[in-house]
Amino acid sequence: MTGGFLECYDTIIVGGGPVGLFGAYYAGLRDMTVRLVDRRHELGGQLTAIYPEKWVYDITGIPAIRGKDLYKNLFAQSVPYNIPSSLNEEVVLIRKNRNNILCVETRNGTVMHTKTVMLCLGMGAHIPRRLDIKNLREFEGKGVSYGVHSLETFKNKKVIVVGGGDSALDLALTIVNDCSDLYVLHRSDRFNSHEETTKKLYSSNAEIRTYSELFEIEGDENHVKSASIRNTKTGEVEKIQVDEIIIAIGLLFNLEVVQEWGIKMEGNSIVVDHNRQTSIPGVYAAGDIVTYPGKMKLIGPGTSEVMQAINHSKTYIQENFPYL
Ligand SMILES: Cc1cc2nc3c(=O)[nH]c(=O)nc-3n(C[C@H](O)[C@H](O)[C@H](O)COP(=O)(O)OP(=O)(O)OC[C@H]3O[C@@H](n4cnc5c(N)ncnc54)[C@H](O)[C@@H]3O)c2cc1C
Incomplete structure (x- = not known):
C-alpha cells in the first residue's frame, strides 16, 4: 500500500537474477513503476548463488568480470530508479481479476497487483543435480x-x-x-x-x-x-x-508452482512469442526460463529478451489500461 491506495504496478518482475535485474533497470528507463520479487534472501540469481567468483567473458563491452561484480554492476544500473524489491518471497500464484489486473501471490500470503508481469525465473529453485x-x-x-x-x-x-x-x-x-x-x-x-x-x-x-x-x-x-x-x-x-x-x-528444475498458472510450457520452459509474451496476455517471460526456436541460456540473450518484453508491455499497458 502507498499513500492509503492499493499500489498497482506497471510491472512486477518475478526473479531477481541478471535478467530480472536488467529488466528492472530497463523498466525504470521506460518510466514504468516496477517491483522485483525473489524467493532468495539476495538478488543476483545464479551470479550470486552459484558462481560469484567465476570470471564471465561474454558480456557486451566488458572484457572480463567476476560473477559477483557483474551482479553489483547490474544492481548499480537500477539504483537511479529506486526499484523496490521483496526478498524471501516465492511467487506461488499469478491470476487475473475481473478487471484484467494481475494478482501476484507469494507463499507468505503477500498479494501484489500489477498490469503486467515479467517472469524471469531462471530455473526456478536452484537445486543442484x-x-x-x-x-x-x-x-x-x-x-x-x-x-x-x-x-x-x-x-x-x-x-x-x-x-x-x-x-x-x-x-x-x-x-x-x-x-x-x-x-x-x-x-x-x-x-x-x-x-x-x-x-x-x-x-x-x-x-x-x-x-x-x-x-x-x-x-x-x-x-x-x-x-x-x-x-x-x-x-x-x-x-x-x-x-x-x-x-x-547441472541443475534440477523445480517449477511445480509455475505449471499450475495455466501458462503454456514446453517441458520445463515457458513458451514465448517474438514479443516475449507468454500464452497469457500481459504475462511476459525472459531468461533461462523461456523457450523459442534458437534459444540460448546465457545472460546476453536473456537481457535482450527482457528488453523486448518491457517494450511490448508498455504498448500492452497503453492499449489495455489507458485510464490507469
Ligand atoms: C556455473 C555457471 C556458469 C555460467 N557462466 C556463464 C557465463 O560465463 N556467461 C553467461 O552468459 N552465462 C553463464 N551462465 C548462465 C547464466 O548464469 C544464466 O543464463 C543466467 O543466470 C540466467 O539469468 P536469469 O535471470 O534468467 O535466471 P537466474 O539467474 O536463475 O535467476 C532467477 C531468479 O528467479 C528466482 N525465482 C525463481 N522462481 C521464483 C519464484 N517462484 N518466486 C520468486 N523468485 C523466483 C530465483 O531465486 C533466482 O534468483 C552460467 C551458469 C552457470 C550455472
Whole structure:
C-alpha cells in the first residue's frame, strides 16, 4: 500500500537474477513503476548463488568480470530508479481479476497487483543435480559443494570437479590456480562446453580424467578425506586423497508452482512469442526460463529478451489500461 491506495504496478518482475535485474533497470528507463520479487534472501540469481567468483567473458563491452561484480554492476544500473524489491518471497500464484489486473501471490500470503508481469525465473529453485552416491549428502558442506562461493575454500587443496559441461569447466578454471591439485572427472571424452573453455582447461594445470566417474566418497564425521574414481570403460577403481569435491552436473528444475498458472510450457520452459509474451496476455517471460526456436541460456540473450518484453508491455499497458 502507498499513500492509503492499493499500489498497482506497471510491472512486477518475478526473479531477481541478471535478467530480472536488467529488466528492472530497463523498466525504470521506460518510466514504468516496477517491483522485483525473489524467493532468495539476495538478488543476483545464479551470479550470486552459484558462481560469484567465476570470471564471465561474454558480456557486451566488458572484457572480463567476476560473477559477483557483474551482479553489483547490474544492481548499480537500477539504483537511479529506486526499484523496490521483496526478498524471501516465492511467487506461488499469478491470476487475473475481473478487471484484467494481475494478482501476484507469494507463499507468505503477500498479494501484489500489477498490469503486467515479467517472469524471469531462471530455473526456478536452484537445486543442484546430485550424484547417486550413498553418503553424498553426509558430506555436503563438509567437502562436497555445488559451486564456488569463496576461493579461500580451495586454496592449496586437492580438489575434484565432476562434470563435463560449461559450468563444470568454468568452475574448474576459476579455482585451478588456487588449489594444489585439481582433477576434472568426466564420464566421456567429449566436453559439452565452449571451444575456448575446453582449450583453456587443456592448457591449465588441471588433471583431466575422461571416462571417469566419482564412485565413492570417504572421510570422517568432519570432512571428506578421499574419493574413489571409476574408469567408465574398464571398471577399474582408483582411490585418491582429496579435500574438496565440486559437483557440477547441472541443475534440477523445480517449477511445480509455475505449471499450475495455466501458462503454456514446453517441458520445463515457458513458451514465448517474438514479443516475449507468454500464452497469457500481459504475462511476459525472459531468461533461462523461456523457450523459442534458437534459444540460448546465457545472460546476453536473456537481457535482450527482457528488453523486448518491457517494450511490448508498455504498448500492452497503453492499449489495455489507458485510464490507469
Ligand atoms: C556455473 C555457471 C556458469 C555460467 N557462466 C556463464 C557465463 O560465463 N556467461 C553467461 O552468459 N552465462 C553463464 N551462465 C548462465 C547464466 O548464469 C544464466 O543464463 C543466467 O543466470 C540466467 O539469468 P536469469 O535471470 O534468467 O535466471 P537466474 O539467474 O536463475 O535467476 C532467477 C531468479 O528467479 C528466482 N525465482 C525463481 N522462481 C521464483 C519464484 N517462484 N518466486 C520468486 N523468485 C523466483 C530465483 O531465486 C533466482 O534468483 C552460467 C551458469 C552457470 C550455472
